[in-house]
Amino acid sequence: MDGHITPLEPADPREVAGLTLLGRLGSGGMGMVYLGADPASGGRVAVKTIHPHLAGDPSHRRRFRDEAQLASRVASFCTARVLAHGEENGRPYLVTEYVGGVSLHSRLVADGPLPAADLHGVAVGVASALAAIHAAGLVHRDLKPANVMLTLSGCRVIDFGIARSQDPAGPAAAASGKVLGTPGWIAPEVLIGGPATPAADVFAWGCLIAHAGTGRMPIGGDPATLRTGADEPDLSGLPEPLVPAVRSALAKNPAERPTASDLLLTLVEQQEPDPFGRWPATPPPASPAPAPSRGSGRRGRRAGAGHDDTDTRAFTPPGMVDATSSTRARVLAGAGAAAGTVLIGAIIFGLAQGRNEPQQRPDTPAHKARHGLW
Numbered sequence: 293m294d295g296h297i298t299p300l301e302p303a304d305p306r307e308v309a310g311l312t313l314l315g316r317l318g319s320g321g322m323g324m325v326y327l328g329a330d331p332a333s334g335g336r337v338a339v340k341t342i343h344p345h346l347a348g349d350p351s352h353r354r355r356f357r358d359e360a361q362l363a364s365r366v367a368s369f370c371t372a373r374v375l376a377h378g379e380e381n382g383r384p385y386l387v388t389e390y391v392g393g394v395s396l397h398s399r400l401v402a403d404g405p406l407p408a409a410d411l412h413g414v415a416v417g418v419a420s421a422l423a424a425i426h427a428a429g430l431v432h433r434d435l436k437p438a439n440v441m442l443t444l445s446g447c448r449v450i451d452f453g454i455a456r457s458q459d460p461a462g463p464a465a466a467a468s469g470k471v472l473g474t475p476g477w478i479a480p481e482v483l484i485g486g487p488a489t490p491a492a493d494v495f496a497w498g499c500l501i502a503h504a505g506t507g508r509m510p511i512g513g514d515p516a517t518l519r520t521g522a523d524e525p526d527l528s529g530l531p532e533p534l535v536p537a538v539r540s541a542l543a544k545n546p547a548e549r550p551t552a553s554d555l556l557l558t559l560v561e562q563q564e565p566d567p568f569g570r571w572p573a574t575p576p577p578a579s580p581a582p583a584p585s586r587g588s589g590r591r592g593r594r595a596g597a598g599h600d601d602t603d604t605r606a607f608t609p610p611g612m613v614d615a616t617s618s619t620r621a622r623v624l625a626g627a628g629a630a631a632g633t634v635l636i637g638a639i640i641f642g643l644a645q646g647r648n649e650p651q652q653r654p655d656t657p658a659h660k661a662r663h664g665l666w
């Protein structure tokens with residue numbers, strides 16, 4: 293959903309759930325996303341429908357229904373708010389707010405690795421979104437540049453098509469020999485049949501920030517290459533202030549990775565933004581020293597080029613049975629990073645308190661009251 297609208301094709305519906313469809317926003321392995329408008333108010337929304345050839349498959353219909361239910365549990369500041377869902381003419385649909393902007397994938401394809409200040413803002417924004425997703429009792433399981441939107445109000449993490457409730461028992465991957473996700477962005481423990489826990493999302497965050505900052509994947513060289521965790525991450529070229537957080541997120545042992553909330557606190561406590569919400573590219577030096585060259589470290593091909601051509605899908609791991617204009621993309625990346633730092637100020641106090649207080653169960657009255665506002 294990159295904000296790049298293409299015309300409807302002859303086979304596309306013209307109306308879904310009383311909403312007029314204006315064009316295509318994008319497509320994925322499970323469905324098509326359209327830009328829709330409410331005929332009465334003129335308000336814009338995003339309308340996702342399942343692909344016709346999958347509409348008769350009970351497992352895909354269940355995943356589509358689950359996406360609507362799970363996404364509605366997440367705080368609206370970090371994703372596209374669910375407005376409605378249902379079924380029409382035998383095809384499930386999902387209506388969310390229209391999140392204008394560009395995906396991080398498109399931004400990287402258009403302009404290459406992010407400048408240090410923008411990268412830090414994206415790191416904070418995505419960590420904040422993961423903290424909210426995990427607080428809602430969910431694991432996203434498909435964090436990648438195509439699912440991070442850069443908007444004027446900050447970063448939004450979208451597409452809960454394979455998200456699931458946190459379940460200590462883990463998925464049935466070991467039994468089926470299949471893993472759901474996008475090859476290259478999946479934690480090593482999941483690739484060998486382990487459960488997809490919040491720690492797997494944190495690993496994907498580390499891959500995403502390293503990739504966005506250097507133009508290459510930190511392990512394995514390319515996101516289309518399945519990793520086993522045998523290699524040490526290559527973080528050369530990543531802005532130094534982010535290296536400790538990214539390295540900890542990429543720990544081979546999921547138990548050694550920080551939580552998303554701890555990542556967020558670490559990033560925010562690391563250095564103070566200026567009054568305009570911009571993060572300095574590097575921390576003030578302790579003694580006069582030449583600034584490091586932006587070109588230091590090995591870089592791969594242009595970031596994002598071709599990296600998200602692989603759709604989210606079920607696949608068998610080894611060992612188991614359009615880009616928008618570069619100017620607009622730069623503006624949105626910078627504005628989104630600045631907005632993200634403002635949003636963090638509103639939630640950081642609660643996160644800091646959460647370190648010393650037991651986590652509230654999702655079914656408590658306070659939780660229900662809070663979710664009623666979203």
